[in-house]
Amino acid sequence: MVTQELLENLKTGKLSCVEHVRTQLALIKKENPRINAFLYVAEKEALVRALELDKGSRKGKLFGLTLGVKANINVQGMPISCASRTLDAYKGTYNADVIERIIAEGGIVLGMTNMDEFACGISGETSAFGPTINPVAPKRVPGGSSSGSAAAVAVGFCDLALGSDTGGSIRNPASHCGIVGMKPSYGRVSRYGLIDLSMSLDQIGPLAPDTFGCALLFDVIAGRSENDPMTLSEPVHVQQLPKTIALSPAFEALCTDKKIYRLIKEKVLAVAKEKHLKLVELDFRYVTLAVQAYYPIVYTEFFSGTRKFDGRRYGRRIEEACNEEVLRRILGGRIISCAEHEGRYYRKALRAARAIRDEFEKAFKIVDLLAMPTTPELPHLLGKLPSPEAAYAYDAFTIPANLAGICAGVVPCGLIDKVPVGLQLYAGRDHTLLGGMGMFGQHLNNTMP
Amino acid sequence: MDKTKIEQQAKKIMDEFLLVLGKIDQLPYELGTERPSSMRKDGATQTDNGFSSRMLENAPKIKDNCIVAEKKKW
Numbered sequence: 001m002v003t004q005e006l007l008e009n010l011k012t013g014k015l016s017c018v019e020h021v022r023t024q025l026a027l028i029k030k031e032n033p034r035i036n037a038f039l040y041v042a043e044k045e046a047l048v049r050a051l052e053l054d055k056g057s058r059k060g061k062l063f064g065l066t067l068g069v070k071a072n073i074n075v076q077g078m079p080i081s082c083a084s085r086t087l088d089a090y091k092g093t094y095n096a097d098v099i100e101r102i103i104a105e106g107g108i109v110l111g112m113t114n115m116d117e118f119a120c121g122i123s124g125e126t127s128a129f130g131p132t133i134n135p136v137a138p139k140r141v142p143g144g145s146s147s148g149s150a151a152a153v154a155v156g157f158c159d160l161a162l163g164s165d166t167g168g169s170i171r172n173p174a175s176h177c178g179i180v181g182m183k184p185s186y187g188r189v190s191r192y193g194l195i196d197l198s199m200s201l202d203q204i205g206p207l208a209p210d211t212f213g214c215a216l217l218f219d220v221i222a223g224r225s226e227n228d229p230m231t232l233s234e235p236v237h238v239q240q241l242p243k244t245i246a247l248s249p250a251f252e253a254l255c256t257d258k259k260i261y262r263l264i265k266e267k268v269l270a271v272a273k274e275k276h277l278k279l280v281e282l283d284f285r286y287v288t289l290a291v292q293a294y295y296p297i298v299y300t301e302f303f304s305g306t307r308k309f310d311g312r313r314y315g316r317r318i319e320e321a322c323n324e325e326v327l328r329r330i331l332g333g334r335i336i337s338c339a340e341h342e343g344r345y346y347r348k349a350l351r352a353a354r355a356i357r358d359e360f361e362k363a364f365k366i367v368d369l370l371a372m373p374t375t376p377e378l379p380h381l382l383g384k385l386p387s388p389e390a391a392y393a394y395d396a397f398t399i400p401a402n403l404a405g406i407c408a409g410v411v412p413c414g415l416i417d418k419v420p421v422g423l424q425l426y427a428g429r430d431h432t433l434l435g436g437m438g439m440f441g442q443h444l445n446n447t448m449p
Numbered sequence: 450m451d452k453t454k455i456e457q458q459a460k461k462i463m464d465e466f467l468l469v470l471g472k473i474d475q476l477p478y479e480l481g482t483e484r485p486s487s488m489r490k491d492g493a494t495q496t497d498n499g500f501s502s503r504m505l506e507n508a509p510k511i512k513d514n515c516i517v518a519e520k521k522k523w
Binding site: 076090094286289291292296299314327328332336348349389392 | 503
């Protein structure tokens, strides 16, 4: 059932919140041992909340809709493990801003979803609590790092989900699982309560089965918060329909699997024709530096952000409990942020990030949307973890949006060899992006495979 | 896990990336994102009186409402 219809049924009482939650809990009980999308299911809390909503009179924007929350976003009383042994016994002591907003609008948190450990991954295979299975292409990875959130939405465990995106961690799994995902502009959504990977790049964002659900959840979680001074004061406007869309040879060159680019281009041309969008070609000079700019920033900020995991106040000392990739980022970050390397790595990366940001700023004066693939290849087979360098290169299409601080979203585009492929859109403004995603969603008959 | 090997690999990756970034030396950069219009309002957030006890529940060792940690262990 599509989100809008489901919400209508819940609001009119055609479907009670309790009945809805019970159905999903039964599905989770049956299928989660295989899919491993949820690390923790808040069965009692969800049913209590559902009953409260059924008895109450106020019907918020998310009335009765259920949500999975990535295990790096604080929900009071729930295990916030970041899928790591470092925090395997840690219970959330407060609600993140996004959780408070969801609860205020009648959303029901079903539990905490699986992820790559400390969000340091692209596949959904590196959780300390086992990989998540891609419910749509079971032999392939679901993508990461918001693997559990994407899989949970794709299989119907929950209606909506929250993920976090630093370099593609919402968009990548949304693409691989055949659902909709969005990384808001930096500052659009409060990061208060998010356990950070890279504080200047992280954003919490929605995952949903359709563009209506994505826009609805974004509308609830976005907005100014005094807990996160980087949040924007400007209001989020209603969706604006874009008039122009661009493709870029720079992105075509980066796409290793040409079948993916052909599919994306075919859909863009079809939608541009149907919706009377003016098609433009744009080139980018610095976007090929995105991966090389991103990782020094992430290494440095992640090293800084993990100093609190010293095992004194909670959890274990991270260096003694984490996986290889997490340790690589910590040790790498420690080296390149030493005084002897001052200016060599981090500042150079910031220069490149600034160049990329300036390019996109100029681009969005000319066009409303930029279309491209989400990943350069199809998701790899489960168990065939690529080398760190190959994994890093996988983010080539998603990273530029984070470096530039702009918004980006993914809608399902079709299948290649029975594997979902997501079409990614960038925009200068969140409401323009949502308008564009809605347009593509309508054309592409946006239903789960 | 071989920490030294992982550290060397991390440094190698960073050095390779640095070579690629070499061509943008002439461009300006800025540290972080400035939002001069977005200062935090004092008193705008509420105090959570239960937070302290919830945090102590996560501590490995507590005594008399304090966290006990071995000096220099971390």
